[in-house]
Amino acid sequence: MKRRRLLTTMAMATPMSRWLIQPADPSAANTGGRRVGKHDVAQLRQATEDAQRYDVRFGGGSSGASLASIVLRDTAAPLLNGTYTDEIGRELFAACAELSRVAAFAATDMHQHGLAQHYFVQALRMARAAGDPALAGYILATMAIQALTRDEPSAASAAIDMAQAATERAKHVATPRTLAFYAAIEARAHARDGDRRAAEHALATAETLLSRARPGQDPPWIRYNSFGRLAGDATEAYCDLRMPEKVQQWGTHAALPAGLHVRANGMLLTILARGRLQAGELDEALALTRQAVDVLAHVTSVRARANIRVFLSQLTPWQTESKVQAVIRYAAAHGVR
Numbered sequence: 001m002k003r004r005r006l007l008t009t010m011a012m013a014t015p016m017s018r019w020l021i022q023p024a025d026p027s028a029a030n031t032g033g034r035r036v037g038k039h040d041v042a043q044l045r046q047a048t049e050d051a052q053r054y055d056v057r058f059g060g061g062s063s064g065a066s067l068a069s070i071v072l073r074d075t076a077a078p079l080l081n082g083t084y085t086d087e088i089g090r091e092l093f094a095a096c097a098e099l100s101r102v103a104a105f106a107a108t109d110m111h112q113h114g115l116a117q118h119y120f121v122q123a124l125r126m127a128r129a130a131g132d133p134a135l136a137g138y139i140l141a142t143m144a145i146q147a148l149t150r151d152e153p154s155a156a157s158a159a160i161d162m163a164q165a166a167t168e169r170a171k172h173v174a175t176p177r178t179l180a181f182y183a184a185i186e187a188r189a190h191a192r193d194g195d196r197r198a199a200e201h202a203l204a205t206a207e208t209l210l211s212r213a214r215p216g217q218d219p220p221w222i223r224y225n226s227f228g229r230l231a232g233d234a235t236e237a238y239c240d241l242r243m244p245e246k247v248q249q250w251g252t253h254a255a256l257p258a259g260l261h262v263r264a265n266g267m268l269l270t271i272l273a274r275g276r277l278q279a280g281e282l283d284e285a286l287a288l289t290r291q292a293v294d295v296l297a298h299v300t301s302v303r304a305r306a307n308i309r310v311f312l313s314q315l316t317p318w319q320t321e322s323k324v325q326a327v328i329r330y331a332a333a334h335g336v337r
Contacts, residue, residue: 028090029084047075048068048099057260059301066106076096094126094127097130097132097136100119104143108146110300110302110303124140133173135221136170138166140162145188157189160186163182176212178219184234210227235251235271238250254268255268270310277314289311297335308331
């Protein structure tokens with residue numbers, strides 16, 4: 001196990017260090033197969049948008065989310081071997097980086113971490129070829145989220161390094177909304193590491209940056225980032241810090257559009273349940289867990305169900321109570337055991 005963890009760390013560290021040290025490729029032009037144009041890039045971006053919409057609504061294991069990996073294999077790969085100018089090439093590489101990131105996160109959601117790392121490394125390499133440090137930072141911050149889903153001793157420190165690397169490399173070119181995302185993920189990593197001061201500093205930084213965001217200045221892939229999203233990150237951070245009052249405070253602001261971000265809202269309910277349990281409010285915690293199970297009933301996400309199982313494992317002191325047993329049975333009936 002130690003050897004696998006070392007190999008995992010090395011696999012992630014190499015592309016990260018290359019991105020930090022090496023400049024963008026001097027040219028993205030290529031001469032090969034058919035001529036590639038803006039319409040081809042537009043199709044890839046539409047596929048990315050479609051796959052991400054399915055992922056956040058139905059989970060990384062849904063058929064729609066798998067569209068990202070299919071398009072990468074069947075459409076993007078031939079295009080990369082085509083003929084294109086430097087301008088089109090950079091747009092093409094950026095589109096492939098976005099698509100690879102979505103494929104990586106879908107794999108993360110299903111705890112297919114080896115596959116996720118493959119797509120993340122590919123996405124980071126594509127973003128560097130595109131000459132887009134802000135996008136590369138976004139990918140790296142998403143890699144930090146993946147690190148936090150893994151139950152390993154070094155997960156938090158690895159996530160901190162990734163989030164800070166994203167900020168360091170892109171701080172002069174990324175928009176405030178993008179930098180706010182990096183800071184929010186860093187806050188979650190510090191919280192997982194038990195460092196309240198660092199976590200709250202990163203949260204404050206993210207909040208300040210979001211206040212500076214202006215409509216129309218952001219790339220499409222980060223426009224969803226909002227105060228509601230930040231509130232969700234803060235809720236999870238304070239749950240890890242075992243500060244239930246703060247969990248409750250931030251949780252009231254954290255809901256995202258219900259019809260779109262189904263998985264995120266279901267996972268938020270689980271985090272709120274953990275916060276209520278930390279506060280000693282068992283009935284409220286059980287009610288929130290039932291709501292989470294209902295929301296996630298049609299979401300194919302190993303990650304979301306794992307969060308519910310974490311909560312259920314914390315019910316051991318009350319396991320003989322009938323209301324606790326009822327919730328455990330309810331979760332099991334919906335596929336959470």
